[in-house]
Amino acid sequence: MKKIIYIGISVILFIACKHETVNNSTTTIVTVPSNFSYNPSGSNITQGVAGNSATPTIKNGQGTISYSFKGTVPAGVSISSGSGLISWNANVAVGSYSLTVQASNSAGSVTAIYSLTINSATSNGTVCFSTQILPLYVTYCAMSGCHNSGSRAEGIELDTYTTIMNGIVANNPNGSRYYTVLGGKMPPKSSGQLTSTQIALISQWITEGATNTTCTTSTCDTTQYTYTNGISALFANNCNGCHGVAPGSGNVVLSDYTSAKTAGTTLKANFLNAVNYSSATTAMNMPPTGQLTACQVTQITKWLNAGCPQ
Secondary structure, three states, rough: OHHHHHHHHHHHHHHHHHHHHHOOOOOOOOOEEEEEEEOEEEEEOOOOOOEEEEOOEOOOOOOOOOEEEEOOOOOEEEEEEOOOOEEEEEOOOOEEEEEEEEEOOOOEEEEEEEEEEEOOOOOEEOOOOHHHHHHHHHHOOOOOOOOOOOOOOHHOOOOOHHHHHHOOOOOOHHHHHHHHHHHOOOOOOOOOOOOOOHHHHHHHHOOOOOOOOOOOOOOOOOOOEEOOHHHHHHHHHHHHHOOOOOOOOHHHOOOOOOHHHHHHHHOOHHHHHHOOOOOOOOHHHHOOOOOHHHHHHHHHHHHHHHOOOO
């Protein structure tokens, strides 16, 4: 009898302990994610420029989120399954794309739309000399001490349409001296270098007749002012001839994000004065060959004031 009584007590104690464990446990309830969006909700850029979206915001519903595209996606566009960051390379075809992004957890999914517009690097099928070709020659060839009107190194001047045409043969890139040296002998290896996309644009301009054209519309977009979207291309076309290779003119390098951010944060006031042509010393105004457009100045100003976002 005593043995039976002891067993009963043990069973009762075991049951009581098990019940307490259940009552003290916590259960996580996963719900469908909500409030999914990108800010900005799209990008409008020129073909030949790689970039990415901002990281989206979302209420994850207590679950792990996985991101993916739904529907047709153009070649060259991808998405990070872990962060939802949308990226595109420089080869995405010209067009307007509505990208449907699905965010899913174990309870369900929600979608958001991201608009991506890739504009042609030409205006009405013609490369614009004044806004697309001249800045490249001025930035990479006609800096102070080289082929500008003041220095005329080797007797060559490359800061106007007339002087550039002294070494260009219309419709014949391979017969154009001021084209064939690009990416080889010029610019010097110690200076910033033209990209393959920029050299191809010059070739296209020559093939089209090398005329002194001007764009009727601008691809500049003041809503695009991260380094990846807008600013890096602006620097590449207007600044990297002098600021593309370390140590860079004035110890400023703008050809990579880390260096550009350092310059933008430590020299913000000087940077703003330079692009607004309000520096105390005229030689500090940038670019030295002429002020950027109002739209471009606005892009840089927004970038600097926002803390130089990537």
